[in-house]
Amino acid sequence: MTDSSSATDPDFPADDTAAEAEVIQEARLWRKDGWTARVIKNEDDDGWAVEMIKDGEPEPALVGPWTMGRDKKNPKPLDTSAFNTLVKTASEVLRRHEQQLRALLHKRVSVQTAEGDVDVTLDIVPDEYEPYALVSAIDAFGEQLAQTRVAPNFKLTKARAEAWAEGGFGRIE
Known part of the structure; x- marks a missing residue:
């Protein structure tokens, strides 16, 4: 129209x-x-x-x-029944795809520090031209203690997270 x-x-x-x-x-x-x-x-x-x-x-x-x-x-x-079933199935496919993508782009490990438990997260930002990742340290109260930018292919491991915490959340290797 x-x-x-x-x-x-x-x-x-x-x-x-x-x-x-x-x-x-x-x-x-x-x-x-x-x-x-x-x-x-x-x-x-x-x-x-x-x-x-x-x-x-x-x-x-x-x-x-x-x-x-x-x-x-x-x-x-x-018909209505077929359409509703197709919408439900297609929505589930999209939901699973989003969960899989989230799992690929987000990692989390927990480490023990002198100040308490800390979650270290890796969030990949899949920018078309300049992809990167952010590594963040979050305390038990949800407060961000530190954040640093790293290469998008950075591998977050428990050992790397512990080393970063032991180094005072400075530059990450």
Whole structure:
């Protein structure tokens, strides 16, 4: 829907948020609640597939086989139950991906110091041009004691964390 008055009407934002909020419920295309399900021809065989795309994402979160209809030629139409199941499955895939990425970018070890227990964390910042990592020391009360910038390939070990603490949280080796 393109209308020249939409640029000034507050009910129709100038960006794509109005299009994203639009609900579509067709046999091969459903769009609702920030998700789009699209039934597509399966490139690997004669069947059909369904792809789930979260609004704003360039790639599908999930692509899987789709059931043939009764005529054994066309795909089964999407329905509310199938769409809800696909949203739940695709959301779980994204959640697991985020957990895996978090595990890759964040490490933590605990060390004993004279002042008490200290958590030493490594947080990798995957900047496209200048990636780096931050090593931080956090006391038992959640207060940051120190932080230093290191190379993104820095390996945080218990021995390195203990050496850093014993050195007074100065320069890290």
